[in-house]
Amino acid sequence: MSVPADLAERLASIIQQRATNAQMPSLGLSAGLTIPPHQEGVSKRDRAREALAGKSPRELGEIARRLGVHLGDYDLEETGLAVLESDSAPITEITRRDVAKCFGDDLCGQQDPVALVGRLFPIQNLAAEFFSGRSLAREIEQHMVRNPGDWDVEYLFQQIGALTCSRDRFGHLLEAALHPLGRRGPEQIDLAEAINRVLRRDGYILNIEAEESGYPIYRLQPLSRGPTGSPKNLIFASNGPKPEIGFADAINNDIVILSNASSCLVYDRPLKRDGLLWSELVDWWRARPGVDPGDAARTLGLRLRASLASDAERYLFDTYFRLYRPKLKDALPAIIPQVYLHYDPAVVKLLRHRAGLRRQRMDFLQLLPNNQRVVIEVDGAQHFSREGEPSLVAYAEMVSADRELRLAGYEIYRFGSNELVGAGASDMIERFFERLWTLHKINPTTG
Known part of the structure; x- marks a missing residue:
């Protein structure tokens, strides 16, 4: 991602000029920037420089965009947007x-x-x-x-x-x-x-x-091959009995958990066309009752990890954050475990007139820019066998469900659970995400 060499200095100068010492923290927050408190002998520009130090090009672009909007500075807003759009195709x-x-x-x-x-x-x-x-x-x-x-x-x-x-x-x-x-x-x-x-x-x-x-x-x-329509409901991190779901308003597609609500999470904020970031998921979690605002990222990570069913899934989850949280920071796409894709209101074993819906939950889902939805599955023996014996029926059901998802516009990537344990697993996970980021024009080096 390209960024004007003097953008950080330009931002520092604008903050210095447009705010008093007392106003600087508030102006910074309007752009998502934390400016350190006033200290005797430290100039306004140096405080702004300190806040901007180490910011990635994407972060600087977003700060410029937001600051431009807040101040009504058209040129600054356009500068920020130019940085944010530099890795995608232009409209000539x-x-x-x-x-x-x-x-x-x-x-x-x-x-x-x-x-x-x-x-x-x-x-x-x-x-x-x-x-x-x-x-x-x-x-x-x-x-x-x-x-x-x-x-x-x-x-x-x-x-x-x-x-x-x-x-x-x-x-x-x-x-x-x-x-x-x-x-x-x-x-x-x-x-x-x-x-x-x-x-x-x-x-x-x-x-x-x-x-x-x-x-x-x-x-x-x-233009993309992503699913048509906008995502509306995100029910995830299931770690207990299957929740019973009803409609609070069937016309508006507003859902309500009728029972077993504690066994899953429901993201109840609008889902944007630019995807869902880890920072946005943490902001949502921070606003929930009983969550310590200063410890929200850690406690959300623990809650999501508790929904994972195998060592292989936990290793993939942990490695993702270890590799990419330091690089992408607030621009890190959320990796969401145990997401309900289909929901069958009946208990499958009680059905008499039809089979239950297959692939009710996905191991992991990522909502990426441009309405791209990436499904990551970790396959253990249960995906290919029944009662401990190889099963062509089980395999056929899996690949049939994959076809339906792909035709609906989802991307699906499968890992064998044995790939995600032992020597070389971390390197393999890194190679996968590096190529995925390249495909979706996400820069893991600079954010």
Whole structure:
């Protein structure tokens, strides 16, 4: 990941300039940065430098992005986003111009283009090209509201910087322009399809992620083979009797544990399209009743480890954290054990009219960026045998379940339990995750 050589120093300077000694800790927290307390003889800049020392490029990029948002500093926010996006495919200027042509001279239908663009670009503070003394906001109003058709959307993109801004900002611009407040029905759908034909050239697409009043809400996402839809329920770390699950609201897919709640965990926060990080899981655990906030990471690790069923699973879990927690820090993807994939409300042995659902739980699940879901299975003898004897039926059931998962968009990786014990196991686990990170563009060296 590339990062401007002076970014840490630039951040230190901004913090120094924008906050008093007393305000610095609060400003730092707004960007996820812990600034040490004031000490006599230590300058504000040196305190900021100390807080920033040792931060990875991704961490510096995220701090710049968050600080830019908090301070309303467009350039700083864009600098941070450029760092965060440097390891993924860009949306080129050629593609952006062709997307603009899809709109013609009407960016947002019934919405106000000045208000829409102003939420994302500092048009009140920018002077329009060739129009000294007049803000870009006034020129957009003049040529796209009072005199529609004077400017086409490609020219607007050029003026506001949409041809060169971060991919994140460009994506939010398209999402806002396609909102049903501005266009509905066939007009909205046809325009989204036209834009998608262009975006696919760079490996992106506007997917329907939700709806409002029956109309689709679009989100820009990379093209991938990941599962369709967004994850909603995460029931995991089962270490006792199977929980009984009901719906608190079946329409909203809100679940409730009716019995045996202590034998599993339910992550009840929204799951983002960027995956689930260990730091986010720890934040969720820290907020639970009875958890010591200062010891949350350790106690969560112990609770998850208690759900593991074999030495091989425990070794994989322990080695993952030993290898990658120091490298990825807050950017470490969570490795979630004993996750319910299917849930059969009946006890299988009581079923008369059908077989129970296979593969109800996964050994480990990772929710990675771009809606990628990675399943890791640790196979003992029970995966290939019945009552101590080799079984083609058991093996067939396993590979059949694998096929269904792969066709649904999951990635599945299997380890034999004997691979995860003894000499060479740690190196083998490291090689696997290094290649997995490369595949998913996660940098374990720099975070």
